[in-house]
Amino acid sequence: MSKEFTFAIKSVCFDEDYRPSDTTRITTNFANLARGASREENLRNTFRMIDNRFNALAHWDNPQGDRYTVQLEIISVELNIDGESSGNALPLIEILKTNIVDRKTSERIEGIVGNNFSSYVRDYDFSVLLPEHARNQPAFGTPDNFGDLHGKLFKCFVNSDTYKEHFAKPPVICLSVSSSKTYHRTENQHPVLGVEYQQDEYSLTDDYFKKMGMKVRYFMPSNSAAPLAFYFSGDLLGDYTNLELISTISTMDTFQKIYRPEIYNANSAAGKSYQPSLKHQDYSLTRIVYDREERSQLAIAQGRFVEENFIKPYQAVLEQWSANYAL
Secondary structure, X not given: OOOOEEEEEEEEEEOOOOOOOOOOXXXXXXXXXXXXXXHHHHHHHHHHHHHHHHXXXXXXXXXXXXXXXEEEEEEEEEEEEOOOOHHHOEEEEEEEEEEEEEOOOOEEEEEEEEEXXXXXXXXXXXXXXXXXXXXXXXXXXXXXXXXXXXXXXXHHHHOOHHHHHHOOOOOEEEEEOOOOOOEEEEEEEEOOOEEEEEOOOOOHHHHHHHXXXXXXXXXXXXXXXXXXXXXXXXXXXXXXXXXXXXXXXHHHHHHHHHHOHHHHOEOOOOOOEEOOOOOOOXXXXXXXXXXXHHHHHHHHHHHHHHHHHHHOOOHHHHHHHHHHOXX
């Protein structure tokens, strides 16, 4: 039986008034920031950090360092199988859309979609499937076809009419570099992205994103403590404007300072050869409360959720669709 996958997009402003809904993935980083007694101060300080970082990078024609502000939208993507009612839709992924407001001209400029990346199926792959596989193996390895389904679902979404109706350019995802790899500084330097780093061997995350149709490059922007990993499908340096790139850097550099201060809020910057470590002690904390342990525990719970509500009930359909899916 042939099944068609369709997508629906919902958008909500991520601002100081944001409160996660009952259907929001609670492991999503921005939802974590917006809960608890510190939610208002968390959000206010986060947006101030993003704006300050943006203006520091977009310093031309910006003598006071306050010309721009970044506005964020949370983009939630739901998957429907063969037009089933939205009540049965799977909340597939959540990403962020940046928008830039030029206070000098009152212009609102489109930013980049992607940035932060949150996925139920990825929770299942990394927090349920991979640990279960590892328990029965003498050495680390991945299950057969690890990441194939997720990669095809993501490519199906990005190539869908739904995506193209909402977004003009392909997504860019910006994540932390891997603590298991060593990165080497090159002579290549971009005016916005900064100094490029390379590594000899891709990480498990890099390989996972490759199955999503995305390449990776590592850049350390000016005044950053460590390189960021940029995942993209086209030409990272050619497809996006400087302001678009700065919107991603300012947003994700801020998030990483909050989530991984040992790496991105370190008191000394990465050198010519750099291996990130979450055990690093010489770093500063932001004034933003973030529960990293809670996030890890909830990732397992939500991986189980997708196993019970999507992977198992639709196993035959998913296997047939994945076997036949090709761009």
